[in-house]
Amino acid sequence: MQYRRGQEIYAPDDPADYWYRMARGTARKCAVRADGRRQIVDFLLPGDFFGLVNRHEHHFAVEAITEGTVVARYPRRRIESLADTDPRVGRRIREVAFESIARSQARMLILGRMSALEKVGAFLIEMAERRRDGAPEQVVLSMSRYDIGDYLGLAAETVSRTLSDLRQGGAIRFEGTHRVRIVDRAALEEETGDGDWDRTGRRHRPADPFAALPARSGHWGFESGALRLPTKHEVRVFRRN
Amino acid sequence: MQYRRGQEIYAPDDPADYWYRMARGTARKCAVRADGRRQIVDFLLPGDFFGLVNRHEHHFAVEAITEGTVVARYPRRRIESLADTDPRVGRRIREVAFESIARSQARMLILGRMSALEKVGAFLIEMAERRRDGAPEQVVLSMSRYDIGDYLGLAAETVSRTLSDLRQGGAIRFEGTHRVRIVDRAALEEETGDGDWDRTGRRHRPADPFAALPARSGHWGFESGALRLPTKHEVRVFRRN
DNA sequence: CGCCTGTTTGACACCTTTCAACCGAAGTGG
DNA sequence: CCACTTCGGTTGAAAGGTGTCAAACAGGCG
Numbered sequence: 086m087q088y089r090r091g092q093e094i095y096a097p098d099d100p101a102d103y104w105y106r107m108a109r110g111t112a113r114k115c116a117v118r119a120d121g122r123r124q125i126v127d128f129l130l131p132g133d134f135f136g137l138v139n140r141h142e143h144h145f146a147v148e149a150i151t152e153g154t155v156v157a158r159y160p161r162r163r164i165e166s167l168a169d170t171d172p173r174v175g176r177r178i179r180e181v182a183f184e185s186i187a188r189s190q191a192r193m194l195i196l197g198r199m200s201a202l203e204k205v206g207a208f209l210i211e212m213a214e215r216r217r218d219g220a221p222e223q224v225v226l227s228m229s230r231y232d233i234g235d236y237l238g239l240a241a242e243t244v245s246r247t248l249s250d251l252r253q254g255g256a257i258r259f260e261g262t263h264r265v266r267i268v269d270r271a272a273l274e275e276e277t278g279d280g281d282w283d284r285t286g287r288r289h290r291p292a293d294p295f296a297a298l299p300a301r302s303g304h305w306g307f308e309s310g311a312l313r314l315p316t317k318h319e320v321r322v323f324r325r326n
Numbered sequence: 327m328q329y330r331r332g333q334e335i336y337a338p339d340d341p342a343d344y345w346y347r348m349a350r351g352t353a354r355k356c357a358v359r360a361d362g363r364r365q366i367v368d369f370l371l372p373g374d375f376f377g378l379v380n381r382h383e384h385h386f387a388v389e390a391i392t393e394g395t396v397v398a399r400y401p402r403r404r405i406e407s408l409a410d411t412d413p414r415v416g417r418r419i420r421e422v423a424f425e426s427i428a429r430s431q432a433r434m435l436i437l438g439r440m441s442a443l444e445k446v447g448a449f450l451i452e453m454a455e456r457r458r459d460g461a462p463e464q465v466v467l468s469m470s471r472y473d474i475g476d477y478l479g480l481a482a483e484t485v486s487r488t489l490s491d492l493r494q495g496g497a498i499r500f501e502g503t504h505r506v507r508i509v510d511r512a513a514l515e516e517e518t519g520d521g522d523w524d525r526t527g528r529r530h531r532p533a534d535p536f537a538a539l540p541a542r543s544g545h546w547g548f549e550s551g552a553l554r555l556p557t558k559h560e561v562r563v564f565r566r567n
Numbered sequence: 568c569g570c571c572t573g574t575t576t577g578a579c580a581c582c583t584t585t586c587a588a589c590c591g592a593a594g595t596g597g
Numbered sequence: 598c599c600a601c602t603t604c605g606g607t608t609g610a611a612a613g614g615t616g617t618c619a620a621a622c623a624g625g626c627g
Contacts, residue, residue: 116435124438126431139424145431168420169413175420176410182423183380189430190367190386194357196437197365197479201583230606238438240584245607262606442615470573481616486575503574503623 086156088112088149094156098142103158105136105147110154111227114147115235125236127188128228130215134181151227196238204237205247206273209257213267222267327397329353329390335397339383344399346377346388351395352468355386356476366477368429369469371456375422392468437479445478446488447514450498454508463508 088094094105094112112129126145129135135147168175195207212224226233234241248265251257256273258266267273329335335346335353353370367386370376376388409416436448453465467474475482489506492498497514499507508514 118439122439124435126434137424138428139421144428165417168416172410172416175413175416176406179409179416179419179423180380182420182427183378185427186423186430187379187385189427189434190355193367193430193433193437194365196434197476198359198363229604235438241605242585242607243583246583249607471575472573482573483575483617484615487615490575 090152094147108155110151335388349396351392
C-alpha cells in the first residue's frame, strides 16, 4: 500500500486485522490528546514492523510522514496460524517483538531522565544508527521539528534551539534544514551518556551525593570530550556570538 | 528463587540464560548512570514476566524491592525449543511480549507529555489496576518515593509534594506512608486524561490553537470533574492551608 | 537511645515552555 | 509574473513548573 504525506495508515480503535512492515518512507506512531498534546511513540523507518498487538484494536495512530510512503500489510490471522506451523516464523516474530521492547525501554531513559541537549543528541545518534544505507554521519530528518519535539517530549522551539546550539558548538553541521552531518560524534555520544547507563541501582542518588559529577572546570564547549551542559548565562553569551 | 530487599535478581550484562516470572513481592527494572541519574523502566508485580530478550545479555538491572520476593526462573533455551514444538507456548510468549510493548508505549505518553500531577495520578491508577487481589481503591506502594520518582521521571521531593497536594485536594487519603486510598477516582482519572489520548495526529498543535482548552473558569480545585493544574500562586496558597 | 533510611516541607535557581515576531519556501489564483 | 496565504523554522523575552539544596521529622533496628 502507498500513502501520501500526512495520510493515516491506521487509526486508533481501527480493527487490528493486519501487521505491517515499512518498505519505503517514514511514518510516525502517535497519540494525541484533546488539548493538543501529542506524543510520538516511534518513528517507523524502512524495515520496521509495526501494528503488532494482541487486542482487536490498535491503540495508536500511524501516519505517513513522507510522500509516497510504502507499507507491506500482512493479514494477522494468517501470520499467526503460519507461526503455529512454522517455528521459524514464530521465532522471527518473537525477535521483532523483543527488539521493539528493547527500543521502547531505551526510549524511557531518554524521555525520563535527559536534558534537552542530551535528548536531541541521542536522537541524532539514533537516526544515524538506524540508517541501513551506510553513511553513518549523514542524518536525514524527514520529520518536522514538531515531530521531533513530540518524539522527545520537548517543544518544537526547544528542538530548534538545541540544534542551533549543537551547530554553534561544532558537534553538527546543517546541510539543509532536514539534513545534518555529525561532525564530532564522540561529543554527541558522550553527551547522551549512551554507554553510561549500566550497573546496579541499589544505591539511590541521595546515598552517593558526590559520585562522578560532570567536570565543571574549563569554560563552556566540547573540548573536554563530553558536552557539558552550559549554565544559563553561558548559553546566553554563547548564542549572541 | 527468593530474594531479600534490595537484592539483585539479574544485572545488566548478565548472560540472558533465563526468563523470569514474578511470583511474590515487587521488583524494579532499572538503569543507572554514572552521575547517579536513574530510570526505572518497570515495576514487576506478581504475575509479570520479565527478562525476555533476544541478545545474550540483559540491558537492565532487576532488583527486589520487598523482602522475600519470589521469582520463577525458566531456562531460555528450553522455553524456546518448547515454543517451537508447541504452538500454544509460542502464542503465549507473543501475547506476553505484545502486552509488554503496549505497556511500554503507554508509559511514553506519561513520561513525555504529562505534568507532575498527572504523572502521579496516572501512577496511582496504574497501581490500583494492576492489583489482582480486588480492592481497587486500595493502593499499596511497596516502593519508596525515590523509586516512584525514578519511574515517573520526577524528583522524589516532587512526588512527595504532589501526593500531599492530591491528599489536600481530597482525591486520595493516606492510610500509612505506603498505603493510599483513592477517594475521588473520577478526579484522578480525568486528571490523567486516560481516555483523552486518541484520534489522529495529523494536525499539529500550532495549527489548531483554540482547540478544546481545559476550562479555566472557576477557582482551583477538583469540583469541575477534572483536576486542573493550579498556577504557581494558587499552589502556594493551597499548601499553606 | 542513637543511628540510618526514607519522607515531608521550604526556598530558590534554572531549564523548558509559552507567547510572539520574523523569515523563507512552496503553493495558489488573479 | 506577482500578491497572497500557509506551513515550518528560527529566535527573543518572559513565565512557570520542576529540580536542587537544605533542614526537620518519623520509623525501624541494633
